[in-house]
Amino acid sequence: MEKRRADIIAEQLEERIFDGTFADGDRLDEARLAEQFGVSRTPLREALQRLARSGLVELIQRRGAFVRQPGPVELLEMFEVMAELEAVCGRLAAKRISDTALVHLDEANQKCQAAVEARDPDAYYSENERFHKIIYKESGNSFLETETVLLHRRLQPFRRQQLRLRGRMVQSMSEHTSILEALERGDAEAAASALRGHVAIQGEKFHSLMSTLKSAAE
Amino acid sequence: MEKRRADIIAEQLEERIFDGTFADGDRLDEARLAEQFGVSRTPLREALQRLARSGLVELIQRRGAFVRQPGPVELLEMFEVMAELEAVCGRLAAKRISDTALVHLDEANQKCQAAVEARDPDAYYSENERFHKIIYKESGNSFLETETVLLHRRLQPFRRQQLRLRGRMVQSMSEHTSILEALERGDAEAAASALRGHVAIQGEKFHSLMSTLKSAAE
DNA sequence: GTCAATATTTTTGTATACAAGAATGATGGT
DNA sequence: ACCATCATTCTTGTATACAAAAATATTGAC
Numbered sequence: 001m002e003k004r005r006a007d008i009i010a011e012q013l014e015e016r017i018f019d020g021t022f023a024d025g026d027r028l029d030e031a032r033l034a035e036q037f038g039v040s041r042t043p044l045r046e047a048l049q050r051l052a053r054s055g056l057v058e059l060i061q062r063r064g065a066f067v068r069q070p071g072p073v074e075l076l077e078m079f080e081v082m083a084e085l086e087a088v089c090g091r092l093a094a095k096r097i098s099d100t101a102l103v104h105l106d107e108a109n110q111k112c113q114a115a116v117e118a119r120d121p122d123a124y125y126s127e128n129e130r131f132h133k134i135i136y137k138e139s140g141n142s143f144l145e146t147e148t149v150l151l152h153r154r155l156q157p158f159r160r161q162q163l164r165l166r167g168r169m170v171q172s173m174s175e176h177t178s179i180l181e182a183l184e185r186g187d188a189e190a191a192a193s194a195l196r197g198h199v200a201i202q203g204e205k206f207h208s209l210m211s212t213l214k215s216a217a218e
Numbered sequence: 219m220e221k222r223r224a225d226i227i228a229e230q231l232e233e234r235i236f237d238g239t240f241a242d243g244d245r246l247d248e249a250r251l252a253e254q255f256g257v258s259r260t261p262l263r264e265a266l267q268r269l270a271r272s273g274l275v276e277l278i279q280r281r282g283a284f285v286r287q288p289g290p291v292e293l294l295e296m297f298e299v300m301a302e303l304e305a306v307c308g309r310l311a312a313k314r315i316s317d318t319a320l321v322h323l324d325e326a327n328q329k330c331q332a333a334v335e336a337r338d339p340d341a342y343y344s345e346n347e348r349f350h351k352i353i354y355k356e357s358g359n360s361f362l363e364t365e366t367v368l369l370h371r372r373l374q375p376f377r378r379q380q381l382r383l384r385g386r387m388v389q390s391m392s393e394h395t396s397i398l399e400a401l402e403r404g405d406a407e408a409a410a411s412a413l414r415g416h417v418a419i420q421g422e423k424f425h426s427l428m429s430t431l432k433s434a435a436e
Numbered sequence: 437g438t439c440a441a442t443a444t445t446t447t448t449g450t451a452t453a454c455a456a457g458a459a460t461g462a463t464g465g466t
Numbered sequence: 467a468c469c470a471t472c473a474t475t476c477t478t479g480t481a482t483a484c485a486a487a488a489a490t491a492t493t494g495a496c
Contacts, residue, residue, distance in 0.1 A: 004279065004449075030478075040451040042260075045479090046267065053271045061222060062457055062478055077361035081306075084362075088302040143295035144302075222479070249447075258481040263449090280448055280487055437496105444491065453482070460475070466468085 005039055006046035012037070013047060017056050017067055018157045024069035028057065054154065072210050075158060079203025082155055083196045085148045086132065089139040090191035094183050096140035102184060105134050109176050116173050121163040124172075131176060135183075135195070162205050172198070223257055224264035230255070231265060235274055235285055236375045242287035246275065272372065290428050293376060297421025300373055301414045303366045304350070307357040308409035312401050314358035320402060323352050327394050334391050339381040342390075349394060353401075353413070380423050390416070 013033075016022050034044045048065045051057040058068040070078065097105075108131040115124035132152070136145045163169055175198040182190035231251075234240050252262045266283045269275040276286040288296065315323075326349040333342035350370070354363045381387055393416040400408035 006449090031476095041478090042450055042452090045264075046449095049264065049267055063459095064478070074361060077359045080310075080359055081362045081365065084302075084306040088299075088306075092298075141295045141298055143292060144299045147299065224479085247447085259448090260480055260482090264479095281489095282448070440493100440495085442491100442493075444489100446487100446489070448487075449485085451482100451484070453480100455480075456478085458475100458477075460473100462473075463471085465470085 004043070004046075005037075006043040006050065009037055009039065009044055010047035010050040013051060014054075014056060017051075017069070022067045024067055026067045028065040028067065030064070072207070075155075076203055076207060078151065078155055079206060080200065082148075082151050083199035083203065085144070085151060086135070086199045087192040087196035089136050089144060089148055090179065090183070090195035091188045092139040092141060092144070093135050094186050094188040094191040097138040097183055101134055101138045102180075105131060105180055105183065108134065109173075109180055112173055112176060116169045119169075121169065124169055125160060125163060128172070128176075135179075158206060159202055162202060162209065165205060165209070168205065171201075175201075222261070222264075223255075224261040224268065227255055227257065227262055228265040228268040231269060232272075232274060235269075235287070240285045242285055244285045246283040246285065248282070290425070293373075294421055294425060296369065296373055297417065297424060300366075300369050301417035301421065303362070303369060304353070304417045305410040305414035307354050307362060307366055308397065308401070308413035309406045310358060310362070311353050311356040312404050312406040312409040315356040315401055319352055319356045320398075323349060323398055323401065326352065327391075327398055330391055330394060334387045337387075339387065342387055343378060343381060346390070346394075353397075376424060377420055380420060380427065383423060383427070386423065389419075393419075 013022075013028070022028065028048065030041045030044055030048070034041045037044065048057055048059065052059045052065070055070070056068065058066045060066065108127050111127040112124055112131065115121075115127055129152075133149065136148045139145060163172070175194065179191060179194045179198060182194050231240075231246070240246065246266065248259045248262055248266070252259045255262065266275055266277065270277045270283070273288070274286065276284045278284065326345050329345040330342055330349065333339075333345055347370075351367065354366045357363060357366075381390070393412065397409060397412045397416060400412050
């Protein structure tokens with residue numbers, strides 16, 4: 001299953017945007033990049049269109065592709081939507097979740113607990129992701145699931161660093177527990193609001209993180 | 219502001235998929251279509267990729283582009299998500315909506331009423347759309363707004379016919395009124411659940427429409 | 437006649453070539 | 467010196483050409 005060059009290039013460009021090689025507003029020169037990747041402009045253009053879809057790049061007619069990092073306002077908006085989507089997943093999952101999924105959820109949660117005790121943010125991060133993805137799936141709505149996963153991925157680079165904040169992992173854990181309990185009780189509204197709060201707080205943390213960075217830079 | 223050919227072609231292909239010229243599963247031959255549109259394969263391929271992004275077409279490696287109409291199950295899922303997104307817009311808008319927007323909403327609603335009395339589904343449809351789009355915007359979250367508009371558009375062809383169902387316009391009107399009242403009171407939860415119900419019922423109507431079509435075909 | 441292996445034809449993916457619009461620099465007038 | 471207009475250059479958008487993979491047809495063995 002040989003991958004298309006366009007896909008490989010899209011991934012690599014995505015990485016370079018996230019790691020800061022390309023900053024916000026930079027123009028992505030087709031010819032330059034094509035040479036750099038050792039391909040022609042054709043697959044490179046396809047890659048750019050793909051990035052435009054995920055919102056990382058803005059394609060302007062007859063002018064080219066520009067890196068488009070979401071600003072603080074848009075990020076807050078995205079976090080808000082993420083919180084609401086997770087809340088919806090939770091509300092639906094509370095009514096539809098299977099017993100085995102509840103077991104898996106409990107397992108993921110326990111591994112989270114272990115990661116907290118080991119003070120291992122990376123382990124926590126991956127188990128946390130598993131926890132949330134189970135809930136997306138158990139919403140019983142695969143369209144919702146894919147849309148939620150998509151936004152989750154888009155926010156990933158902005159959320160990861162937050163776990164390093166003092167006390168965040170412990171707090172996150174306790175939120176997980178109340179989410180799990182609500183799902184076990186089948187309490188749709190409780191699950192929804194617990195998840196909403198759990199994610200919304202990330203947006204707020206992000207916000208304060210941003211402003212500290214801002215003021216530190218002055 | 220000369221449009222790109224790829225965009226024009228994408229629109230036209232989209233139309234042909236909706237109007238049934240291309241059925242589910244059909245392979246879209248690049249060469250044939252390119253000749254038909256009088257362009258080369260390059261812009262046509264770009265158009266196909268665009269359609270793939272909106273989910274109308276599935277691109278399979280080294281095999282081509284295939285029309286991919288959502289089946290009944292996926293449609294129900296999409297309507298469910300639409301209902302939840304509108305509910306979220308409503309919940310946020312209840313807290314954030316401006317007075318002038320409330321006036322505009324009321325105006326749109328009155329025009330809806332007039333359309334009901336004139337038994338004019340087309341007029342109702344367009345005013346109804348205005349009504350909903352005001353709410354999306356007044357959520358105060360432009361990311362949410364664009365995402366919601368996007369899904370709205372994707373469901374448009376499946377929703378339009380429903381207004382012809384007996385009594386649907388009248389019922390829809392009364393739902394509008396309770397939505398408007400909830401927003402005027404600033405009652406977030408009432409607005410959310412009113413909108414959720416208002417949209418969810420479209421999914422259900424669609425479902426029954428589908429099953430009657432199914433049984434009629436047997 | 438059926439199946440398998442190979443040859444041929446299509447068709448996709450990529451490279452290159454060309455056309456048209458935008459950005460940039462030069463020229464000339466005031 | 468400054469601004470407007472025009473020419474040049476650069477870049478995007480499109481067409482054509484080529485390569486590689488898949489689909490199809492053909493041939494031959496059993």
